[in-house]
Amino acid sequence: WDEPIIFELSKRGERGVLVPQAEDEIVDLVGDGVSKIPASMVRKEAPKLPEISQPRVLRHYMRLSQMTLGADVNIEIGQGTCTVKYSPKVNEQLARMPEMTELHPLQHESTVQGILEIMYKTDLYMREISGMDRFTFQPSGGSQAIMTMASVVRAYHKANREADKRDEIITTIYSHPSDAAAPALMGYKIIYIHPDKDGYPDFEAFKAAVSEKTAAFIVANPEDTGVYNKRIKEFTDLVHEKGGLCCYDQANANGLLGVTRAKEAGFDMCFFNLHKTFSTPHGCGGPATGAMGVIKELEKFLPAPLIDFDGENYFLNYEIANSPYAVGKVRLFNGVAPVVLKAYAWIMSLGAQGLYEVAKVAVLNNNYLFKKLMAIDCVDAPYTRGKQRVEQVRYTLEKLTKDTGIKTEDIQRRMMDFGMHYWTSHHPYYVPEPATLEPTETPSKEDIDEYIATLEHIFKEAYENPEIIKTAPHNSVCHRVDESGMDDPKQWAITWRSYLKKSTT
Amino acid sequence: WDEPIIFELSKRGERGVLVPQAEDEIVDLVGDGVSKIPASMVRKEAPKLPEISQPRVLRHYMRLSQMTLGADVNIEIGQGTCTVKYSPKVNEQLARMPEMTELHPLQHESTVQGILEIMYKTDLYMREISGMDRFTFQPSGGSQAIMTMASVVRAYHKANREADKRDEIITTIYSHPSDAAAPALMGYKIIYIHPDKDGYPDFEAFKAAVSEKTAAFIVANPEDTGVYNKRIKEFTDLVHEKGGLCCYDQANANGLLGVTRAKEAGFDMCFFNLHKTFSTPHGCGGPATGAMGVIKELEKFLPAPLIDFDGENYFLNYEIANSPYAVGKVRLFNGVAPVVLKAYAWIMSLGAQGLYEVAKVAVLNNNYLFKKLMAIDCVDAPYTRGKQRVEQVRYTLEKLTKDTGIKTEDIQRRMMDFGMHYWTSHHPYYVPEPATLEPTETPSKEDIDEYIATLEHIFKEAYENPEIIKTAPHNSVCHRVDESGMDDPKQWAITWRSYLKKSTT
Amino acid sequence: MKGYKSHPYIPNSVLEVQKEMLKEIGLNSLEELHAEIPDEIKLKEGINLPKPFQSEYELKRHVEGILSKNKTCKENLNFLGAGCFQHYVPALCDEINSRGEFLTAYGGEPYNDFGRFQALFEYQSLVAELVDMDVVNVPTMDGAQAAATAVRMAARITQRDEVLVPKAMDYEKFLIMKNYCAPDLTLIQVAYNKENGQLDLEDLRKKVSEKTAAIFFENPSFLGFIEENGQEISNIAHDAGALSVVGVDPSSLGVLAPPSQYGADIISGDxxxxxxxxxxxxxxxxxxxxxxxxxxxxxxxSRLFGIAPTCVEGEYGFGDVAYDRTSFGHHRHEGKEYVGTQTALWGITAGVYLATMGPKGMYELGKTIMQKSQYAVKRLSEIKGVKGSLFTGVNFKEFVVDFNETGKRVKEINRLLIEKGIFGGKDLSKDFPELGESALYCVTEVHTKEDIDKLVVAIQECVKA
Amino acid sequence: MKGYKSHPYIPNSVLEVQKEMLKEIGLNSLEELHAEIPDEIKLKEGINLPKPFQSEYELKRHVEGILSKNKTCKENLNFLGAGCFQHYVPALCDEINSRGEFLTAYGGEPYNDFGRFQALFEYQSLVAELVDMDVVNVPTMDGAQAAATAVRMAARITQRDEVLVPKAMDYEKFLIMKNYCAPDLTLIQVAYNKENGQLDLEDLRKKVSEKTAAIFFENPSFLGFIEENGQEISNIAHDAGALSVVGVDPSSLGVLAPPSQYGADIISGDxxxxxxxxxxxxxxxxxxxxxxxxxxxxxxxSRLFGIAPTCVEGEYGFGDVAYDRTSFGHHRHEGKEYVGTQTALWGITAGVYLATMGPKGMYELGKTIMQKSQYAVKRLSEIKGVKGSLFTGVNFKEFVVDFNETGKRVKEINRLLIEKGIFGGKDLSKDFPELGESALYCVTEVHTKEDIDKLVVAIQECVKA
Incomplete structure (x- = not known):
């Protein structure tokens, strides 16, 4: 579709929906209502929103939806680290029942026993899955969960009167950028551990980094490379020895469910992105939940309320988190309940055996893909030669670039011509010309084979007809974007009104 | 998408959904259940349905849906006579509530007062809109309604002991094919009236046709040409004079709502396609409702039950239709209730003024389109020169074909490259190289202008680059189909299994 | 100008736009449209309808208010079947049939409505596997219409005009077939065996003749029992030069033999x-x-969608097979019966269902239903005065519960059951007076053991009351 | 092999396929995967979870059963607001945000996720018109997070570290901002005028200083009143070299002036x-x-989506503006705060809402809310002992109902109201002890006159009881 920007559809006088009016009796009693607004606060000119009939608004967004490559329509392998798996439709149906959507968060507990039960039980299951002792669903995304972990770290050291001295947080370069950014925001100095030659976080460097100044260690394992740090227990032990806390970024724990847990690896906290590991839909980027778990000792620092059960009723417990140092609150109300509901339904449709199957198949799919791609001449993946990866692999196309000049971004654009995703990597590119692929448990063998065949086809093009790749995409929804203005304040246009101003001058 | 046939996705062992099993206690008591099936009736080999995981089934149908040009995504002008207008989403939401979907048709009346109320009130509104005295919603489509009308005709004459002598039904060539086919099936001889030189049904021919053998006159007005028979009252009067009944095909009454009615035009019966005139979605071709209304005198012949109100409760009335000659039943249960519900909601969101607006805008849009298209050299429309049409027009591209060899079917295929519909006409083509266009009230002026511009562009191509039209479509979902095997029993393949058999030999 | 201006559903209800367009066609007001309609039959006053709701919100709240008067089979426990069945609807079915593209498509061509054609072709193909036949049509109105057309097809093929139908069938379905087949065909009812409910072969043999176009029977029958003599009935038909036409419940075909395997020439169903x-x-x-x-x-x-090659090697296309048979073809009323809007969206939905269920799902469905309905029959039989199944022989999904010895009327029992949140089986006393006070109960995979036990306890109480 | 085989969600849970794939990578069993994980930390027993439901039907029935314990604002009459509001949701909003493509997209590029980029760019543009500003971000977690980030932005711009916030704000929101701004910024509360609830300008002037990075205030305020002195507050901020940061309820902006028109430098909201x-x-x-x-x-x-040309004349493309600011850029933790999954689907939904409502819809919405809330205040005031609004001055949507003179506690009144199917306003006695027994009520366009009258009668009864 060659669909205009919504403002271009505006026609004076059209209406998209009609709004309830006050009843005549109300008007008789209070008048028009708006005359009472203090003069200083009256809106003088109506907002320049477009005026569009209902069928045209619908058609516009229907078309935009068709131009969006959701997991429901494509083979999801190319969004590495994002764990884009199947989100069962029955869970969506359940989450859209009025018994879920039409609840106000401040309703009295007696009127929300259903959703509290679900949140409470999901907490119990998360405890089992992680080995932690208590979860909060308040953080509404992975980064907010990391921020909350950093806040708990701060609270803990404050309570121990060590806050001033412990101002360093250690992470690794292949952990998520937010593992550094969120604690940095919370005032911590960030120390990055680089990998050793095998791709494991360098233990010697780590030893050198850990000290009495260490507030915490925040890390993903496996990291974005798919490499699992085998000595993780030594890392966490060392931190504990020095009085620091260990925080596990398990946003994507998809390869580990039922196989190993945060507890056994020595962590004091962890979080799961329910939209990654527990299949709730990504929604173009939220709403989401970063379900965060802690050991008993840290429970009292969590943001309130927690959800509890007195043997008869479920209730919001404000008492537990009553440390004067507690985090207080990180998000309004009680998190994103429908996401928790969908995760609950997903767990209840799989059970322990099913979660184990998820992890095993995710790892099987990944290692199958890994094996097949490594057989291609121009593909390589640094680190841990000949060993398995967990749920994803960070590849390098360095050879291809050297041979043909085609870069990983070029491959990315060309993949879109085949209706597939392909993700390079987080910046900066420690691995040259990187590509991070994660098949999860959702694609079938045929899907993976199709994805591989497509990549092979494009690699072949790179050697034989590089022009077609450089000028890609050709069959996608739009053509190559001129991004030259994106960093230029004179050119960038973040809104339509701004675009109009800048394009007329 | 280049999506396989669903059987090609099958992988032995995959499951799409799990089915409830009998509880252990039941198994203990009755065993496996299936051993009790008489040997002659045991299925020996499982049906060869495909085995597909849930995400793959979903992806398949999501892709197919994207490859379907519903009214939600395109400018609907090209499906003439079909009245494809906007189906409000709120009505769909209402019809999908469990209070609608989870009702069994044989539930006791006391448990279905809501839906009975809606059906009863919709009947009342339909009476107002048509001038008839009673409606049934049992016929579940226009053709079934026509069949029901013919059945009522038969019942009426039977009751009058004239059934044997009255064996002719008169219609016109520009009425819907079912206006002939359904009465023919009910045993009637069909007499077609052709148009006079102005395009009106030829009154002289009609006079000659009406006789004591006339059971009924079944006609659309306006007809498919968009021409309104101004002398309609003379037609119906004449039939009545001779003792016949007059049946009005108002499947598409979109151009007449609030302007004129069946009653005033002298009809004894009529029906509305709720998916045409009353905006319920077409659903790829049903489920639907042909709401059929009759004058008081014919009420007793209607299929039972009718819905009534005793001042306190709504109930299914079997008493009214108690003539021994009554039709009995034409469809199971009480018709397609959710369709009636959507029509009810549509009426209640428009009211009398809104229905009038619908008719006026539908006619305005049509005459605007008509005017603009007639200004194009190669477009013409036979009949009633210089006069208005009602809600649609049957055009002819005869000149274009003579000039360029491009036929109306070629234009049709090329229009699809622009994501638009274009309908030729019902067979046989009384108008040469026909195209029937009906804008309804839904497209905006811009939409109509875009449609016209697209047609103009293609007509220009026809003169300048006819090849591109002959080989169209180019940008549609698939390329030109080889239809040569469609009438050949050796080649046609109506199912996948049949295709496999025939393509291997 | 009159009318509802700036209505959200009608873009061109904006006054300024109307003026512009009217000017373009040389008119001054909307009232000048409809010039061709004689004044005598134009409405002077407009029609009399309630004031429309002034907002989507009020409309929704109003309709929800009315609908809330319904008592659903979700909040209550339903044992009604008789042609309309409460089965589990997998989430995918609703997801797909609520996709706007499918919901609002209609009569496009195989190019722009490619997905519609493919989905319906696949539906045909999936049902074909289920019934083990090579041809299936685009869906018709309902199972009754399908049966009526099936016997009309048989009559055209055999050039005969009598159709034998079972006495033990849905009376409403019988009426539909009767009306649809009139005046050309005569339906003759064949008695059933009082013991086991099955078609009375003796009566059948008596009634079959060289006028018989078809023997129509159902399996499982309307009263729920499995007809054991399918092959024999088909043989009788064929011996008489007639066709065997069988109505079938597709949900049974994971465990029951499809009629094609016991001689059916035409199969119909819902x-x-x-x-x-x-x-x-x-x-x-x-x-x-x-x-x-x-x-x-x-x-x-009906329309029959066929698969076909396109001008691109390996690409599938679709089209209408033998289009000219239909009343949409050149022959109009001389085509076969008539064609029009029927129930395509349900066909697509049934396709999604079968693709999702697969062979294993259909088998398990049948098995679970067999087990649960047998359990219900057994448990109901434990109630004093109640016979869980009036007929001997095996049932699928439905069974006739005999209340004659309780001294209570089914009507009364059902009324009491409603108070307990249970919708009892269909009262057969009107359509099958010979069975006395008996009711047709339906048990499917949606009923848990607990549900059935609840029914048993409730009936026990009703019978005592 | 262990695990749940042939699960519908996991295509490759089929045993044969697993064997084939394992062979391909040189392994014999699933257990040989995870070779890199040391045995000591592998689970020996597996985890302890309830048995999963054996079918989608049982799962659905189970969850529906639990959810049915909830009492919704649809069956009941809700007057709770306090940051989460019951407005009418047009059908289009749900239709679009339930489209599978939007629901399951995530981090694709502007080419394959073109629709996501355009929809979010449009959302930014639509909110920009509502607030009359040129830059709007891709949505963040909630209004509290937006406010926290807004004042952090102000602090970075001004290089100062104190933020003035109103005492009359949501305590939970205050806690969120406090945690998020720690340890860098100090939040200082500014008193409110006891009479009209508005920001105490005297106290404000006292507390503003050369350390002040921003004055943050809300309009309408948490307690519902319209802050009249917006321009003056902004002037005070600017005079001190600080920024004016205003939290706003977007539903008010059809009738209330946007903060940009009274001096706001940054606007936040939910x-x-x-x-x-x-x-x-x-x-x-x-x-x-x-x-x-x-x-x-x-x-x-946050990410900011910008519009850009493509290599095809006249075609729109989209991309990230100044990507390297973010923590996704090259600077990682030295980027601005952090970025990650937030609430994009709600942004798209808000865009659909604004496009559907249009300027007229937003005006009427505001007007209706003003009228209905004024009506509620008036009617409530008629109850003996109840003051419909504790503060003088005009409110939007919410207002503080004063029950002090009834001698009843809000807690008790609310308990009684629940019995009548009414959810009373938020009890303020804990967070605003100085207001005694008072509650924050919310009235929107969803409340009919009848609803409000019902509330009034119910409170009357509760107060008497």
Whole structure:
């Protein structure tokens, strides 16, 4: 579709929906209502929103939806680290029942026993899955969960009167950028551990980094490379020895469910992105939940309320988190309940055996893909030669670039011509010309084979007809974007009104 | 998408959904259940349905849906006579509530007062809109309604002991094919009236046709040409004079709502396609409702039950239709209730003024389109020169074909490259190289202008680059189909299994 | 100008736009439109309807208010079947049939409505596997319509005009067939065996003749029992030069033999059990299946979507098979019966259902239903005065519960059951007076043991009351 | 092999396929995977979870059973607001945000996720018109997060570390901002005028200083009143070299002036009122708006989608503006705050809402709310002992009902109201002890006159009881 920007559809006088009016009796009693607004606060000119009939608004967004490559329509392998798996439709149906959507968060507990039960039980299951002792669903995304972990770290050291001295947080370069950014925001100095030659976080460097100044260690394992740090227990032990806390970024724990847990690896906290590991839909980027778990000792620092059960009723417990140092609150109300509901339904449709199957198949799919791609001449993946990866692999196309000049971004654009995703990597590119692929448990063998065949086809093009790749995409929804203005304040246009101003001058 | 046939996705062992099993206690008591099936009736080999995981089934149908040009995504002008207008989403939401979907048709009346109320009130509104005295919603489509009308005709004459002598039904060539086919099936001889030189049904021919053998006159007005028979009252009067009944095909009454009615035009019966005139979605071709209304005198012949109100409760009335000659039943249960519900909601969101607006805008849009298209050299429309049409027009591209060899079917295929519909006409083509266009009230002026511009562009191509039209479509979902095997029993393949058999030999 | 201006559903209800467009066509007001309609039959006053709701919110709240007066089979426990069945509808079915593209498509061509054609072709193909036949049509109105057309097809093929039908069938379905077949065909009812409910072969042999176009029977029958003599009935038909036409419940075909395997020439049925909500009866949708022989195919009135090559190697295309048979073809009323809007969306839905269920799902469905209904019969029989199943022989999904010895009327029992949140089986005393006070109960995979036990306890109480 | 085989969600849970794939990578069993994980930390027993439901039907029935214990604002009459509001959600909003493509997209590029980029760019543009500002971000977690980030932006711009906030704000929101701003910024509360609830300008002037990075205030305020002195507050901020940061309820902006028109430099707010269901608090979604100046834009931590040309003349493309600001850029933790999954689907939904409502819809919405809330205040005031609004001055949507003279506790009144199917306003006695027994009531366009009258009668009865 060659669909205009919504403002271009505006026609004076059209209406998209009609709004309830006050009843005549109300008007008789209070008048028009708006005359009472203090003069200083009256809106003088109506907002320049477009005026569009209902069928045209619908058609516009229907078309935009068709131009969006959701997991429901494509083979999801190319969004590495994002764990884009199947989100069962029955869970969506359940989450859209009025018994879920039409609840106000401040309703009295007696009127929300259903959703509290679900949140409470999901907490119990998360405890089992992680080995932690208590979860909060308040953080509404992975980064907010990391921020909350950093806040708990701060609270803990404050309570121990060590806050001033412990101002360093250690992470690794292949952990998520937010593992550094969120604690940095919370005032911590960030120390990055680089990998050793095998791709494991360098233990010697780590030893050198850990000290009495260490507030915490925040890390993903496996990291974005798919490499699992085998000595993780030594890392966490060392931190504990020095009085620091260990925080596990398990946003994507998809390869580990039922196989190993945060507890056994020595962590004091962890979080799961329910939209990654527990299949709730990504929604173009939220709403989401970063379900965060802690050991008993840290429970009292969590943001309130927690959800509890007195043997008869479920209730919001404000008492537990009553440390004067507690985090207080990180998000309004009680998190994103429908996401928790969908995760609950997903767990209840799989059970322990099913979660184990998820992890095993995710790892099987990944290692199958890994094996097949490594057989291609121009593909390589640094680190841990000949060993398995967990749920994803960070590849390098360095050879291809050297041979043909085609870069990983070029491959990315060309993949879109085949209706597939392909993700390079987080910046900066420690691995040259990187590509991070994660098949999860959702694609079938045929899907993976199709994805591989497509990549092979494009690699072949790179050697034989590089022009077609450089000028890609050709069959996608739009053509190559001129991004030259994106960093230029004179050119960038973040809104339509701004675009109009800048394009007329 | 280049999506396989669903059987090609099958992988032995995959499951799409799990089915409830009998509880252990039941198994203990009755065993496996299936051993009790008489040997002659045991299925020996499982049906060869495909085995597909849930995400793959979903992806398949999501892709197919994207490859379907519903009214939600395109400018609907090209499906003439079909009245494809906007189906409000709120009505769909209402019809999908469990209070609608989870009702069994044989539930006791006391448990279905809501839906009975809606059906009863919709009947009342339909009476107002048509001038008839009673409606049934049992016929579940226009053709079934026509069949029901013919059945009522038969019942009426039977009751009058004239059934044997009255064996002719008169219609016109520009009425819907079912206006002939359904009465023919009910045993009637069909007499077609052709148009006079102005395009009106030829009154002289009609006079000659009406006789004591006339059971009924079944006609659309306006007809498919968009021409309104101004002398309609003379037609119906004449039939009545001779003792016949007059049946009005108002499947598409979109151009007449609030302007004129069946009653005033002298009809004894009529029906509305709720998916045409009353905006319920077409659903790829049903489920639907042909709401059929009759004058008081014919009420007793209607299929039972009718819905009534005793001042306190709504109930299914079997008493009214108690003539021994009554039709009995034409469809199971009480018709397609959710369709009636959507029509009810549509009426209640428009009211009398809104229905009038619908008719006026539908006619305005049509005459605007008509005017603009007639200004194009190669477009013409036979009949009633210089006069208005009602809600649609049957055009002819005869000149274009003579000039360029491009036929109306070629234009049709090329229009699809622009994501638009274009309908030729019902067979046989009384108008040469026909195209029937009906804008309804839904497209905006811009939409109509875009449609016209697209047609103009293609007509220009026809003169300048006819090849591109002959080989169209180019940008549609698939390329030109080889239809040569469609009438050949050796080649046609109506199912996948049949295709496999025939393509291997 | 009169009318509802700036209505959200009508873009061109904006006054300024109307003026502009009217000017373009040389008119001054909307009232000048409809010039061709004589004044005498124009409405002077406009029609009399309630004031419309002034907002979507008020409309929604109003309709929800009315609908809330309904008592659903979700909040209550339902044992009604009799042609409309409460099965589980997998989430995928609703997801797909609520996709706007499918919901609002209609009569496009195989190019722009490619997905519609493919989805319906696949539906045909999936049902074909289920019934083990090579030809299936685009869905018709309901199972009754399918049966009526099936016997009309048989009559055209055999050039005969009598059809034998079972006495033990749905009376409403009988009426539909009767009306649809009149005046050309005569339906003759064949008695059933009082013991086991099955078709009375003796009576059948008596009634079959050289006038018989078809023997129509159902399996499982309307009263729920499995007809054991399918092959024999088909043989009787064939011996008489008639066709064997069988009505079938598709939900049974994971465990029961398809009629094609016991001699059926034409199969009809209702798709509603395959992933379609009951919708107060709005979920019905019929199908017809035959062998791939020209004499059968050419008698279908429905559209038949076929697969075909395109000008691109390896690409699939779709089209109408033998279009000119239909009343949409050149022959109009001389085509086969008539064609029009029927129930395509339910066909697509049934396709989604079968693709999702797969062979294993259909087998398990049948098995669970067999087990649960047998359990219900057993448990009901434990109630004093109640016979869980009036007939001997095995049932699928439905069974006739005999209350004659309780001294209570079914009507009364059902009334008491409603108070307990249970919808009891269909009262048969009107349509089958010979069975006395008995009711047709339906048990499917949606009923848990607990549900059935609850029914048993409730009936026990009602019978005592 | 262990695990759940042939599960519908996991295509490759089929045993044969697993064997084939394992062979391909040189392994024999699934257990040989995870070779890199040391045995000591592998689980020996597996985890302890309830048995999963054996079918989608049982799962659905189970969850529906639990959810049915909830009492909704649809069956009951709700007057709770306090940051989460019950507005009417037009059908289009749900239709679009339930489209599978939007629901399951995530981090694709502007080519294959073109629709996502355009929809979010349009959302930014639509909110920009509502607030009359040129820059709006991709949505953040909620209004509290937006406010926290807004004041952090102000602090970075001004290089100062004190933020003045109103005492009369949501205590939970205050806690969120406090945690998020720690340890860098100090929040200082400014008293409110006891008479009209507005910001105490005297106290404000006392507390503003050369350390002040921003004055943050809300309009309408948490307690519902309209802050009249917006311009004056902004002037005070600017005079002190601080920024004016205003939290706003977007549903008010059809009738109330946007803060940009009374001096705001940064606007924050929550999108939930714009077409998003309450979802037990899961519908919150924040936005931040500024002028299009580099110093503002470069301080956003969020992604900002910009429109751009493509290599095809006239075609629109989209991309990230100043990507390297964010923590996704090359600077990682030295980027602005952090970025990650937030609430994009609600942003798209808010866009649909605003496009559907249009300027007229937003005006009428505001007007209706003003009228209905004024009506409620008036009617409540008629009850003996009850003051409909504790403060003088005009309110939007919410107002503080004063029960002090009834001698009843709000807690008790609310308990009684629940019995009558009414959810009374938020009890303020804990967070605002100085207001005694008072409650924050919310009235929107969803409340009919009848609803309000019902509330009045019910409170009358509760107060008497």
């Amino acid at each position: 798709l509603q059990p395959l992933g379609i909500h009951m919708n107060y009866g709005g979920g019905q949708s019929g199908f017809i299946a035959t062998r791939d022989e020209e004499k059968f195919v050419m008698e279908f009135p | 999108l939930q009122p714009l077409g998003i269901h309450m979802n037990y608090g899961g519908g919150q979604s924040g936005f931040i708006a500024t002028r299009d100046e580099e110093k503002f834009v470069m301080e956003f931590p």
